[in-house]
Amino acid sequence: MIASEGIRLDDPRPLSVATRVLKGLHLDGVLLAGLIAVSVIGLFVLYSAGGQDPQLLTRQIIRIGVAFLAMILVAQVPPKLLRLWAPWMYLLGLGLLVLVLVGGDIGKGARRWLDLGVIRFQPSEIMKLAVPLMTAWYLHERPLPPRLRELAVLAALILAPTVLIARQPDLGTSLLIASSGVFVVLLAGLQLRYLISLAVIGVAGAPLLWHFMHDYQRQRVLTFLNPETDPLGSGYHIIQSKIAIGSGGVFGKGWLNGTQAQLEFLPERSTDFIFAVLGEEFGLLGLISLLIAYLWVIARALVMAVEAQDTFSRLLAGSLALTFFVYVFVNTGMVTGLLPVVGVPLPLVSYGGTSMVTLMVGFGMLMSVHSHKKLLAT
Amino acid sequence: MATSRLKDHWREQRLFASRALIAAFTIIALTGIVVVRLVDLQVINHEHFSQLSHGNRVRLEPLPPTRGLVYDREGRVLARNRPAYQLELVPEQVPDLENTLLELVYLGLVDSEELEEIRRKINAQRRFDAVTLRYDLDAEEAARFSVRRQTLPGVDIRARLARDYPEGDVAVHALGYVGSISEDDLKRLDGPNYMGTSQAGKLGIERSYEDLLHGTTGHRQLLVNAQGRMLEELQRTDASPGSDIYLTLDLDVQRAAEAALGDYRGAIVAIDPRNGHVIALASTPTYDPNLFSRGISRAAYKDLQTDLDKPLFNRALRGSYPPGSTIKPLMGLAGLHYNATQPWRSTFCRGWFSLPGSSHRFRDWKKVGHGPVSLISATAQSCDIYFYELAVELGIDRMHEFLLGFGLGSPTDVDIPGEKSGLLPSREWKRQAFNRRQDQVWFPGETVIAGIGQGYMLTTPMQLAQSMAILANRGHGFRPTLLAAIADRETGEPRAVPPVPLEPVEVAAPEFWDITLQSMVEVVHGRRGTARAIGKDAPYIIAGKTGTAQVFTVAQDAEYDEEEVEERLRHHALFVAIAPAEDPRIALAVIVENGGSGSGTAAPVARTVMDAWLEKKTE
Numbered sequence A: 001m002i003a004s005e006g007i008r009l010d011d012p013r014p015l016s017v018a019t020r021v022l023k024g025l026h027l028d029g030v031l032l033a034g035l036i037a038v039s040v041i042g043l044f045v046l047y048s049a050g051g052q053d054p055q056l057l058t059r060q061i062i063r064i065g066v067a068f069l070a071m072i073l074v075a076q077v078p079p080k081l082l083r084l085w086a087p088w089m090y091l092l093g094l095g096l097l098v099l100v101l102v103g104g105d106i107g108k109g110a111r112r113w114l115d116l117g118v119i120r121f122q123p124s125e126i127m128k129l130a131v132p133l134m135t136a137w138y139l140h141e142r143p144l145p146p147r148l149r150e151l152a153v154l155a156a157l158i159l160a161p162t163v164l165i166a167r168q169p170d171l172g173t174s175l176l177i178a179s180s181g182v183f184v185v186l187l188a189g190l191q192l193r194y195l196i197s198l199a200v201i202g203v204a205g206a207p208l209l210w211h212f213m214h215d216y217q218r219q220r221v222l223t224f225l226n227p228e229t230d231p232l233g234s235g236y237h238i239i240q241s242k243i244a245i246g247s248g249g250v251f252g253k254g255w256l257n258g259t260q261a262q263l264e265f266l267p268e269r270s271t272d273f274i275f276a277v278l279g280e281e282f283g284l285l286g287l288i289s290l291l292i293a294y295l296w297v298i299a300r301a302l303v304m305a306v307e308a309q310d311t312f313s314r315l316l317a318g319s320l321a322l323t324f325f326v327y328v329f330v331n332t333g334m335v336t337g338l339l340p341v342v343g344v345p346l347p348l349v350s351y352g353g354t355s356m357v358t359l360m361v362g363f364g365m366l367m368s369v370h371s372h373k374k375l376l377a378t
Numbered sequence B: 001m002a003t004s005r006l007k008d009h010w011r012e013q014r015l016f017a018s019r020a021l022i023a024a025f026t027i028i029a030l031t032g033i034v035v036v037r038l039v040d041l042q043v044i045n046h047e048h049f050s051q052l053s054h055g056n057r058v059r060l061e062p063l064p065p066t067r068g069l070v071y072d073r074e075g076r077v078l079a080r081n082r083p084a085y086q087l088e089l090v091p092e093q094v095p096d097l098e099n100t101l102l103e104l105v106y107l108g109l110v111d112s113e114e115l116e117e118i119r120r121k122i123n124a125q126r127r128f129d130a131v132t133l134r135y136d137l138d139a140e141e142a143a144r145f146s147v148r149r150q151t152l153p154g155v156d157i158r159a160r161l162a163r164d165y166p167e168g169d170v171a172v173h174a175l176g177y178v179g180s181i182s183e184d185d186l187k188r189l190d191g192p193n194y195m196g197t198s199q200a201g202k203l204g205i206e207r208s209y210e211d212l213l214h215g216t217t218g219h220r221q222l223l224v225n226a227q228g229r230m231l232e233e234l235q236r237t238d239a240s241p242g243s244d245i246y247l248t249l250d251l252d253v254q255r256a257a258e259a260a261l262g263d264y265r266g267a268i269v270a271i272d273p274r275n276g277h278v279i280a281l282a283s284t285p286t287y288d289p290n291l292f293s294r295g296i297s298r299a300a301y302k303d304l305q306t307d308l309d310k311p312l313f314n315r316a317l318r319g320s321y322p323p324g325s326t327i328k329p330l331m332g333l334a335g336l337h338y339n340a341t342q343p344w345r346s347t348f349c350r351g352w353f354s355l356p357g358s359s360h361r362f363r364d365w366k367k368v369g370h371g372p373v374s375l376i377s378a379t380a381q382s383c384d385i386y387f388y389e390l391a392v393e394l395g396i397d398r399m400h401e402f403l404l405g406f407g408l409g410s411p412t413d414v415d416i417p418g419e420k421s422g423l424l425p426s427r428e429w430k431r432q433a434f435n436r437r438q439d440q441v442w443f444p445g446e447t448v449i450a451g452i453g454q455g456y457m458l459t460t461p462m463q464l465a466q467s468m469a470i471l472a473n474r475g476h477g478f479r480p481t482l483l484a485a486i487a488d489r490e491t492g493e494p495r496a497v498p499p500v501p502l503e504p505v506e507v508a509a510p511e512f513w514d515i516t517l518q519s520m521v522e523v524v525h526g527r528r529g530t531a532r533a534i535g536k537d538a539p540y541i542i543a544g545k546t547g548t549a550q551v552f553t554v555a556q557d558a559e560y561d562e563e564e565v566e567e568r569l570r571h572h573a574l575f576v577a578i579a580p581a582e583d584p585r586i587a588l589a590v591i592v593e594n595g596g597s598g599s600g601t602a603a604p605v606a607r608t609v610m611d612a613w614l615e616k617k618t619e
Helices: A002-010 A017-024 A029-049 A054-075 A079-103 A123-140 A148-166 A171-187 A192-212 A215-225 A234-248 A274-307 A311-335 A354-371 B009-044 B046-055 B097-106 B112-124 B139-151 B183-188 B204-208 B210-214 B251-261 B298-306 B324-337 B375-381 B384-394 B396-404 B427-433 B444-450 B461-472 B511-525 B598-617
Strands: A105-107 A110-115 B058-063 B077-089 B131-137 B155-164 B178-180 B199-201 B218-224 B230-237 B245-247 B266-272 B277-284 B346-349 B371-374 B483-487 B494-496 B543-549 B572-579 B586-592
Touching: A017 A029, A029 A054, A029 A274, A029 A354, A054 A354, A079 A123, A079 A148, A079 A311, A079 A354, A123 A148, A123 A171, A123 A311, A123 A354, A148 A171, A171 A311, A171 B009, A234 A274, A234 B009, A234 B046, A274 A311, A274 A354, A274 B009, A311 A354, A311 B009, B009 B046, B097 B112, B112 B131, B112 B298, B131 B139, B131 B155, B139 B155, B199 B204, B199 B210, B204 B210, B251 B266, B251 B277, B251 B598, B266 B461, B266 B598, B277 B598, B324 B375, B324 B384, B324 B396, B324 B461, B324 B511, B324 B543, B324 B572, B324 B598, B346 B384, B371 B375, B375 B384, B375 B511, B384 B396, B384 B444, B396 B427, B396 B444, B461 B511, B461 B572, B461 B586, B511 B543, B511 B572, B543 B598, B572 B598, B586 B598
Parallel strands: none
Antiparallel strands: A105 A110, B058 B218, B077 B131, B077 B155, B178 B199, B218 B230, B245 B483, B266 B277, B266 B586, B346 B371, B483 B494, B543 B572, B572 B586
16 A cells, blocks of 8 residues: 555546645645534534524534535645654543642533633643544554553543543543544554453443432433433433434435524424424435445545554544544434434534544544655565 | 564554444444434324424413402502513523623613523523523613514513502511522422413412412413414413412501511510410511512622611511510519419518529619519519519429410411521420530529510510410410411402411319419509509500510620610610400500610500500401
């Protein structure tokens, strides 16, 4: 593969203008096409879900624009710099998380926001990128697969931010961040025996943990696992979203014609539950089209990871690709009632700002990793 | 390999590629599960969900009930409902929440200090549920909003019935008020029944009879069109309104009581001893309950809270004062009951009293003393020395035991919330109340001053009035209540609530009741009675007792000079009374904070209240 890359660069055939622009901007055309496809589908659904509000749509378009711009900017940064910055970014993120716990703003009953006067943001967003960067940085110089002692360090690196975010409390995000770190370790070639022992510890530890929990904590876990016991809270969301999706059938009720979404029975239809709006109005075909667009993005990202030249780039790219899939899976699983309700937006489609920028910065890193390759492997 | 762990890039890349391949398969498998689920929902169960979605065009809307009215005992309205406009916001329909809120502030419809609270409320609720921003817009504000309505999507005005208190601040400490339902309130209220209700009773009658007053919420099923507008009402269960209730309060007496207290801080509780009905319950200063039912602003609430005179403080139920000399009639009765004194026994009062073996002098309020006094003349002149001796004879534990029967030292269980229990000291109490060993010992001197209602002893005006009601009815007390009758649901006829008798207090001989009452009559009508000023022209016989509670302690030999003492350090003036003495129809307690003396300040107030009640009742 490395050899073929060399040949391609030496290819005497003239490159098209578009290709040259993309190359000059360190962008990957295939990945970009997938991202644009998802975003366009998203805008169509959002227009319907948001009650055909042109202002809402404009704001989302501006957000997407900002996010793509951020991606292009990050793509210009050589991976070597990303690697150098990784520990500092991680430490900064960790420090901000501690600050949030001490004096953050409270929104929806949890301390997640940090007000810096000019902007208000969630430091957990930094961690979404800092954790894969840091774990990949740590493994970069070390021979793989990692040994037990290294695994212990990695566990600490992943657990510190996970615990801090879980205490905000934001269980959903903390699990996503933990998984982005775990993906790095798995892709680094974690041996099967560790994997199995980890699973055994997990299964054995659960009842023990349960034993030491307070009653209210147990109650919380139970509601988390079975939201339908709470028909006015999250159970209501699931019931309504299943009705919306199921009534859409194979071909859907047609754009702007979904009764559940338009009559406002479906809550959070512009944000976390927008997948149900797509399902109602465009049916199974619409949903599968969106899933294919997502798979396109993920597949290309994985290929880019495999083609990357050094350990850091590979692990980072691979983790970003898999984390992106986790977003898609957790959201669609939640909306279809397969998974418990956790506030995870559908990437690039749900209405909302911060997480989209984080996501696209991640794709910028992927593109940087892929386009800043040297001719020869070291 | 274990010795030379060098990076093998080619091997690592292959390892990565194989892991990526596993990941790819996992991704395909998981996506497969989602697709299978989608097929399950959209193809296999499509019919089922299609029907459900059809059913979803029917919306359930709560119909809040009308709150019951509150009348006084003669059917005069104390709390009613009037139409009001409230400003609501549905977060989900608002495109830009911050801008919308700022615009509302700019329009003067929302106070900028309320913004934080509003944001908190919005975050706490489901995004498609309406949040009330203002409970009561006046006509001008409603018009101002209507002009700008088009630019404020998601914000709207809704008509509702608002609680209104036509008498303003009269009887506010008995009546209480309604206010917007808080998270704490939701814990004690029946959630489903409060769908569509935005306010609930917070204090007083409004709170304790919330269940009666609120009623049952109805609901209607609506068929809605694609815009969510109502097409047709499919089914309707009407709300059943709350019951109207009649209080035992008499508006005339209540007004007279509050007027008599005037600008003083103080409290009056008047009870009909024949059934425990509370005729008047006043605490001054007062405040306007309409402020709360209309949605009080933060600034106005803060003003009320920080006011030095504490208007929000219900002195009648929560004010704990030393009873002072008003305890003497009951002390005398205790002395007779336990045979610690006899009606004819006489003591010489020389102005001070010392415990055997101690040089400490417990002084009488009258420096030169009262000379020879019997139980009746000691009560009439409020001689302290007689009761110091009696207290030593009785001992603190018997005093405690006896006074407990008259409702002191524990809540009277009156039917409005927040009552304090006062304090009736005893050896046992002191053991429990203090941590340090040396503080837990009961000293004889503490018994002495308890004999004149000083020291640890604390009572609320409610308790004092109740003790007088029990005394007036010769031991047969009733649970004090403010609820006289509930209107029948069908006919609207008031149905009287029967009085709840308490365990009667027994004394060793029935004539002890008469002696005690006679001693109190001497206070008002006797030649040397401390309250003879109010007895001169009274058309009925009053049994009363003056009292003075020290706010700060006067040193052993210093003189208390009213003129010199700052207003807020002056003694509290107390007066308890029963009238007419031969057939009691009213028992009351008056406390005037920093009023100086019981005879000078509190007794005339009591006389005004008794007049208001008894002159109206002489039919």
